[in-house]
Amino acid sequence: MTTAEKSDNVRAVGRALEILLAFTEEDPELSAGELLKRVDLSRPTLYRLIYTLQESGFLLSVGEPQRFRLGPAVARLAHVWKSTLDLGAIAQPVLRRVWEATHETVALFVPQGNMRLCVAELPSPQPLNFKRGVGYTERIVRGASGRAILAYMDPTVEDLRSYVQGTGLNLKELEAELALTRQRGYSTSHSELIPGAAAVAVPFFNQQGQVAGSLGVFGPEVRLDAARQKAAVNLLLEEAVKLSEALGFGVAIQAR
Incomplete structure (x- = not known):
């Protein structure tokens, strides 16, 4: 993997974390438009990262029109953190x-x-x-x-x-x-x-x-x-x- 590819991967991880941290107790569900207001990403990049997070269980798609919420993978991490x-x-x-x-x-x-x-x-x-x-x-x-x-x-x-x-x-x-x-x-x-x-x-x-x-x-x-x-x-x-x-x-x- 080249240095540029490693740098791109690190940026992608940081952007994915920004998406996850956009959810709060007050805003447990967010639309793509609402996420765009909270993270500095282009719409194509946002959807690409949302898809990856959904594949890993960190986000769930709910409702119509489509909204997103934190998925079970987040709960698993929270359980590990709390238990240790x-x-x-x-x-x-x-x-x-x-x-x-x-x-x-x-x-x-x-x-x-x-x-x-x-x-x-x-x-x-x-x-x-x-x-x-x-x-x-x-x-x-x-x-x-x-x-x-x-x-x-x-x-x-x-x-x-x-x-x-x-x-x-x-x-x-x-x-x-x-x-x-x-x-x-x-x-x-x-x-x-x-x-x-x-x-x-x-x-x-x-x-x-x-x-x-x-x-x-x-x-x-x-x-x-x-x-x-x-x-x-x-x-x-x-x-x-x-x-x-x-x-x-x-x-x-x-x-x-």
């Missing part, structure tokens, strides 16, 4: 960037019923630090990383009443805290689980738009003051968006 998803591995670059910027302990938590589980952690390199370790569990109503998840689970009053049993927490205060978390996009805690410790945490979301867990920074209150907490929150919000996008979700939550 390793949250800890995917989150490592995110955790590393936050850790390098803050020099505090950074951890990733996922919900497990009325509990939360730490699935990844990078301890602070500083002599005075707070860490719990991978595998650590805690009630989801306690701590910033738990409430950052719970606030977006849409729990009922009955759920919350069940969650607070045996914790000593006030139901009304918890409801107010969860509402504040949803309003500003993050949760905080001070000396709640460990005396002298401060924490800030934000949620991240999966492909279905459901809360998948939380990303948090933890450190001593004498070091993690209000200004550093705000800086950490802004960084966490940015990185949580990237993690959510890596899981198939692309909607950002903005701090208020």
Whole structure:
């Protein structure tokens, strides 16, 4: 194969991907004319690529007049991607960037019923630090990383009443805290689980738009003051968006 032929093949692959990426949840079916408005292709080239994508099962032709939608081959790839998803591995670059910027302990938590589980952690390199370790569990109503998840689970009053049993927490205060978390996009805690410790945490979301867990920074209150907490929150919000996008979700939550 000549260099020119290789270059043509690469361009064809790129153009085919542009066609597939033109479909969205809002526009699951598109006509050839609508596709032409979304991709920079001539009509003959578009139809040639559509035919190839149909032959491979990546596009389906539906209806009259003719429209196109994503085919079963896309679903197969999505299934493989989802089944091989390793949250800890995917989150490592995110955790590393936050850790390098803050020099505090950074951890990733996922919900497990009325509990939360730490699935990844990078301890602070500083002599005075707070860490719990991978595998650590805690009630989801306690701590910033738990409430950052719970606030977006849409729990009922009955759920919350069940969650607070045996914790000593006030139901009304918890409801107010969860509402504040949803309003500003993050949760905080001070000396709640460990005396002298401060924490800030934000949620991240999966492909279905459901809360998948939380990303948090933890450190001593004498070091993690209000200004550093705000800086950490802004960084966490940015990185949580990237993690959510890596899981198939692309909607950002903005701090208020």
